[in-house]
Amino acid sequence: MSCPALPEGFDFTDPDIYQHRLPLPEFARMRQTARVWWIPQPHGIAGFGDDGYWAVTRHADVKEVSTKPEIFSSHLNTAIIRFNEHIQRDQIDVQKLIMLNMDPPEHTRVRQIVQRGFTPRAIRSLEDALRERATRIVAGAKEDGSGDFVTDVACELPLQAIAELIGIPQQDRSKIFDWSNKMVAYDDPELAITKEIGAESAMELISYSMNLAADRKACPAKDIVSQLVAAEDHGNLGSDEFGFFVLLLAVAGNETTRNAISHGMHAFLTHPDQWELFKRERPATAADEIVRWATPVMSFQRTATQDTELGGQRIKAGQRVGIFYSSANHDPEVFDRPEVFDITRDPNPHLGFGGGGPHFCLGKSLAELEIRLIFNAIADALPDIRLAGDPRRLRSPWLNGIKELRVTYG
Numbered sequence: 001m002s003c004p005a006l007p008e009g010f011d012f013t014d015p016d017i018y019q020h021r022l023p024l025p026e027f028a029r030m031r032q033t034a035r036v037w038w039i040p041q042p043h044g045i046a047g048f049g050d051d052g053y054w055a056v057t058r059h060a061d062v063k064e065v066s067t068k069p070e071i072f073s074s075h076l077n078t079a080i081i082r083f084n085e086h087i088q089r090d091q092i093d094v095q096k097l098i099m100l101n102m103d104p105p106e107h108t109r110v111r112q113i114v115q116r117g118f119t120p121r122a123i124r125s126l127e128d129a130l131r132e133r134a135t136r137i138v139a140g141a142k143e144d145g146s147g148d149f150v151t152d153v154a155c156e157l158p159l160q161a162i163a164e165l166i167g168i169p170q171q172d173r174s175k176i177f178d179w180s181n182k183m184v185a186y187d188d189p190e191l192a193i194t195k196e197i198g199a200e201s202a203m204e205l206i207s208y209s210m211n212l213a214a215d216r217k218a219c220p221a222k223d224i225v226s227q228l229v230a231a232e233d234h235g236n237l238g239s240d241e242f243g244f245f246v247l248l249l250a251v252a253g254n255e256t257t258r259n260a261i262s263h264g265m266h267a268f269l270t271h272p273d274q275w276e277l278f279k280r281e282r283p284a285t286a287a288d289e290i291v292r293w294a295t296p297v298m299s300f301q302r303t304a305t306q307d308t309e310l311g312g313q314r315i316k317a318g319q320r321v322g323i324f325y326s327s328a329n330h331d332p333e334v335f336d337r338p339e340v341f342d343i344t345r346d347p348n349p350h351l352g353f354g355g356g357g358p359h360f361c362l363g364k365s366l367a368e369l370e371i372r373l374i375f376n377a378i379a380d381a382l383p384d385i386r387l388a389g390d391p392r393r394l395r396s397p398w399l400n401g402i403k404e405l406r407v408t409y410g
Contacts, residue, residue: 004026004029004030004032004033004034004037005029005033006026006029006030010023010026010039011039011041012026012027012039012055012299012322012324013039013041013046013053013081013082013299013322013397013398014397015082015395015396015397016395018298018393018394018395018396018397018400019393019394019395020393021393022298022326022400024326024327024330024339027057027324027326027327027330028330030055030057030327031057031058031327031331031333035056035057035058035061035311035312036054036055036056036057036061036310036311036312036313036315037054037055037057037313038052038053038054038055038313039052039053039054039055039322040052041053044085045082045085046081046082046083046085047082047083047084047085047086047087047092048077048083048092048320049089050319050320052320053081053301053319053320053321053322054310054313054315054319054320054321054322055322055324056310056311056321056322056323056324057324057327057328057331058311058327058328058331058333059328059329059331059333059334059349059351060333060334061310061311061323062323062324062325062327062328062351062355063328063351063355063356064310065302065310065321065323065355066323066351066354066355066356066357066359066360067355067356067357068357069103069104069107069302069357069358069359070103070104070305071304071305071306071308072302072303072304072305072321073103073302073303073304073305074100074101074102074103074107074300074302074359075096075101075102075103076303076305076318077092077301077303077320078092078095078096078100078101078301079100079101079300079301079302079359080095080101080300080301080398081299081300081301081320081322081397081398082397082398091199097240097241097244098244098245098247098248099111099114099244099245099248100248100252100359103358104358107358107359108358110237110241110245111358111362112235113228113235113236113237114228114237114245114362115362116224116227116228117165117166117224117227117228118362118363118365118366120365122165122224123365123366123369126161126164126165126366126369127369127373129164130157130160130161130164130369130370130373131373131377133156133157133160133161133164134157134370134373134374134376134377135377135380135381137152137153137156137157137160137374137377138153138374138377138378138380138381138382139381140152141153141382141409142381142382142409142410144409145408145409145410146388146406146407146408146409147406147407147409148404148405148406148407149262149265149405149406149407150258150262150402150403150404150405153261153265153374153378154258154259154261154262154265154374154402154405155177155254155258157257157261157370157373157374158253158254158257158258158261158370159173159176159177159254160173161253161257161366161370162176162249162250162253162254163176165224165366166223166224166225166228166246166249167212167216167221167223167224167225167226168212172208175204175205175208176205176250176254177254178201179201179202179204179205179250180201180205180250180251180254180255181255182197182198182200182201183198183201183202183205183247183250183251202247205243205246205247205250206240206243206244206246206247207243208246209242209243209245209246209247210239210240210242210243212225212242212246213225213228213229213237213239213242213243214239216229217229217239225242228242228245229242249363252361252362252363253363253366253367255296255399255401256296256297256367256399257296257363257367257370257371259294259296259399259400259401259402260290260291260294260296260352260367260371261290261370261371261374261375262294262391262402262405263290263293263294263296263400263402264290264293264294264371264375265375265378265385265405265407266387266391266402266405267290267293267294267341268375269385269386269387269407270387271341274341274342274343277343277344278343278375278379279379279383282376282379283343283344285343285344285345285346285348286343286371286372286375287368287371287372288345288348288350288352288368289341289342289343289344289345289348290343290371290375291350291352291353291367291368291371292329292335292345292348292350292352293329293341294352294400295325295326295329295350295351295352295400296352296399296400296401297325297352297398297399297400298324298325298326298398298399298400299322299323299324299325299326299397299398300322300323300325300359300398301320301321301322301323302320302321302323303318303319303320303321304316304317304318304319304320304321305317323355325351325352325354325355326400328351328355329350329351329352334349335348335350353367382409382410384410385407385408385409385410386407386408387405387406387407387408388406388407388408389404389405389406391403391404391405392404392405
């Protein structure tokens with residue numbers, strides 16, 4: 001296998017890159033010449049006390065890693081590919097209590113419990129309420145005339161959906177927004193979020209959620225929280241498990257859907273033919289293409305539990321393996337003209353919700369519903385929305401975030 005001829009010191013987890021762009025040309029070079037390649041790093045810079053990771057860039061290989069948890073573990077080093085270099089190992093290990101960072105059989109046990117809240121029936125029961133909320137959110141933005149699409153529109157429906165789903169009072173949604181922002185923004189100096197503030201925000205969110213669980217145990221209500229935590233010894237979540245589940249929702253259900261909506265709006269406004277097509281036809285395929293195009297979670301990692309081989313490379317037990325969804329979603333072996341934003345793309349086997357296997361996104365149906373509802377509301381009430389500035393990207397090694405998208409609403 002030939003060397004991909006990346007620039008010296010190039011690292012696909014370098015947050016400085018993502019503050020400005022996605023490294024799509026470098027991903028393309030990797031897919032063509034070195035489908036699995038060792039990326040060296042300064043010792044311990046990612047927080048793991050090692051010297052690098054294997055980068056996996058092709059669609060088929062990302063799927064293979066995702067579907068073999070017995071070989072590629074989420075638990076050993078967590079699924080987050082890069083922490084702050086000053087993080088302590090115990091701060092990493094405590095995150096193993098989050099479902100994202102579990103392996104079967106423990107992951108299977110927790111997922112079987114929490115998926116009660118994400119059944120097709122549960123999602124359908126939210127649709128009317130979320131449609132009304134989407135309409136109100138967009139109407140409020142229209143009254144303002146112009147503003148930041150991220151805070152005015154994109155963030156609101158995911159937050160309200162989480163609150164609706166698990167019974168968090170709507171007046172507390174701003175707390176969830178603030179805590180989740182601080183948890184993921186520790187690599188962006190413009191936001192002045194230190195790792196200490198991020199850790200404090202995580203603990204505040206967990207504490208809030210544990211108190212909510214304790215209240216429902218004492219006085220059950222007709223909501224998903226009561227279903228998940230009542231009668232703990234009968235296959236339900238303990239208060240601490242529920243706390244970590246809400247922490248996961250705050251990122252997986254809020255940050256990612258918000259960024260999909262933000263990137264989707266920017267894509268529509270920079271591809272006006274697609275916006276006209278959406279307003280006219282509302283194709284059912286649009287949500288999947290928005291997620292493929294945005295790929296809100298750019299990468300996760302796994303750790304090899306044994307010596308193995310992938311893409312012609314020998315991987316040793318204990319080595320980290322980065323799976324790059326942004327690259328997989330631009331793989332020309334799978335997608336015709338992947339560089340084109342096409343809301344009629346079908347089939348669209350993107351990996352924006354994960355590569356399959358035990359960690360496939362639990363909230364896929366909810367996310368697609370939110371995307372469909374908010375863009376229908378925008379097309380109805382704000383058909384002439386237009387850009388008023390370039391998006392400002394989040395400096396993050398794994399989250400494809402937009403901090404600000406200035407628009408004129410009509």
